[in-house]
Amino acid sequence: MAIGAFMGFSVARKKKWVNYISHYILVTAFILLSIGLWFFRFKLSYFQDEFFAVIFSVVIVGVVNNPKVLIDTKVSSFLGKISYGIYIYHWLIIMLAFKYIHYDGNLMQYNILLYSIVFIATILISWLSYISYERFFLNIKKRYSTH
Helix, strand or coil: CHHHHHHHHHHHCCCHHHHHHCCHHHHHHHHHHHHHHHHCCCCCCCCHHHHHHHHHHHHHHHHHCCCCCCCCCHHHHHHHHCHHHHHHHHHHHHHHHHHHCCCCCCHHHHHHHHHHHHHHHHHHHHHHHHHHHHHHHHHHHHHHCCC
16 A cells, blocks of 8 residues: 555656656556466565555556546546445445355356446445435535635
């Protein structure tokens, strides 16, 4: 988590070295590296999570700093609003889906059904949570904010 925080802080402070790691060739190389490492099931004895955190943070910073990549859309704005609900509810929805969706021998059909239901239910429940619960408290928070 500290690696992501460090990268976010560096982007916010417009550190000069961030421009170097944001170059599209380097970011593309890191994307291909991460796919290759995943495909070949790369493992480290120590610091594996930190290793992948650095790779993914370079990719994220590269995408955020690339003006050609449009990440500020209506969809991303909506997902940003309900992201807390996604974070909170997704695991529960996955557990319920595993409990109530039974495997019938057709793996492709099972996966399509499972992933579709989890995706749709997570978005729907997160949205309902946002409009019925979270937005209320966010509005209270605005009233007591100092800026």
